[in-house]
Ligand SMILES: CC(=O)N[C@H]1[C@@H](OP(=O)(O)O)O[C@H](CO)[C@@H](O)[C@@H]1O
């Protein structure tokens with residue numbers, strides 16, 4: 061293939077004039093939007109090459125998720141709607157950082173290494189979020205795809221999970237209709253079907269005694285999730301009465317003091333949503349791939365229901381349905397080190413469902429979840445979904461053709477779930493199906509287990525690349541002196557505090573994260589402080605010592 065320099069810079073319009081180095085991380089490229097135009101053009105080029113390599117539609121999503129409105133980002137999506145394979149992340153980093161003169165050489169190397177031939181016309185499915193910069197970046201990405209003779213399927217302003225769905229359907233029509241309406245229809249219709257057949261479970265045999273409440277406040281983070289929900293809410297109102305706040309129609313600032321990330325990190329109610337005792341709220345993030353719930357009890361106290369609470373609810377439900385349907389499928393949960401220890405203990409000890417631990421970042425969780433017949437995976441921050449193996453799907457389908465209500469419910473639940481990636485809207489509909497089925501109010505759900513007090517803090521160091529971890533990031537191997545010092549702390553001052561702590565470098569920001577969990581809040585505060593100081597002292601902390 062030929063890469064003429066005027067073509068691969070769009071006659072100089074997309075030149076690399078930057079000193080800045082980009083790195084394709086856990087969430088693709090993510091930084092200040094002003095720095096990204098050439099990167100987006102080049103990701104258009106790369107997406108076209110990936111499409112040629114796979115002879116399939118490839119996805120390109122323009123978003124910076126929960127980051128501030130001034131940021132933006134891009135990530136590529138592989139044919140089945142999954143995150144782009146790790147081996148191409150290095151290609152992405154090389155392409156983004158090449159000088160204009162180097163670029164043709166870098167693209168040639170990719171073509172050779174990946175055995176790409178010119179015979180397939182590239183097809184790239186592009187979506188963008190509501191950020192002001194997304195239009196310009198979209199134009200750059202389209203130009204990149206077209207520069208290599210590729211075709212663009214433009215999804216417009218969509219949630220990240222909708223884009224993943226569109227890519228999957230474009231390559232695998234059995235998954236659903238490849239349009240934005242197809243996604244909406246699939247979720248709406250399956251949800252309504254499930255709500256009508258989800259009778260309260262045996263523990264709550266009388267519908268009259270159900271504590272389930274149909275009223276739900278929706279916090280859209282002032283982003284694209286609110287727009288999508290505005291389309292769906294009227295169509296599901298007979299089963300779920302959603303009131304949309306922070307809806308993304310331009311009245312509030314994206315992700316500012318609202319949305320799933322704000323709610324999880326600050327453990328507080330989102331601004332822009334009326335806070336009245338007894339109310340419950342679901343928050344999604346800026347691109348609607350994460351979801352957390354909150355409620356205010358009758359006494360006015362705030363409660364967070366994070367990704368761990370959602371995961372345990374889903375695992376318990378699936379386990380019960382599998383058993384009722386007489387299906388012996390291997391169900392498992394995948395968490396990260398950030399999962400609250402009480403949630404892990406609940407799933408392991410009470411539900412007797414195996415729990416695996418993966419590194420942070422959904423691609424790692426997704427990969428591990430594939431080892432189960434039905435793999436549930438969730439990050440504590442609310443990003444997660446359920447995936448079904450082919451054999452599990454076939455077994456459920458077959459059982460559903462008999463008159464087993466549980467098997468039919470499982471089959472419908474599988475349709476409601478977006479298996480490609482965590483999907484805030486699909487996940488929240490699933491939560492509502494389960495709560496209604498169980499006849500549960502928020503307190504019932506919350507009572508499954510009680511969170512251990514915990515704290516997540518950050519420390520700035522001169523060079524976070526000196527950190528190395530093992531055991532799903534739960535232990536630090538470099539800097540060498542750090543883990544022994546942490547172990548010493550745990551076996552002395554915190555010996556009887558049921559304490560757990562770990563340190564890992566962020567994959568998305570220039571800092572190191574310290575997580576601490578213990579029996580009491582004061583132990584947690586002290587542990588987080590002591591470990592932060594160890595990091596600062598032993599790993600080149602910069603700025604003020606914690
Ligand atoms: C503790 C935490 O919430 N970490 C987040 C954050 O990763 P870091 O590598 O910790 O910066 O961003 C990731 C991408 O959105 C998300 O997958 C992950 O859960």
Ligand SMILES: [Mg+2]
Nearest residue numbers: 125345347349
């Ligand atoms: Mg997100």
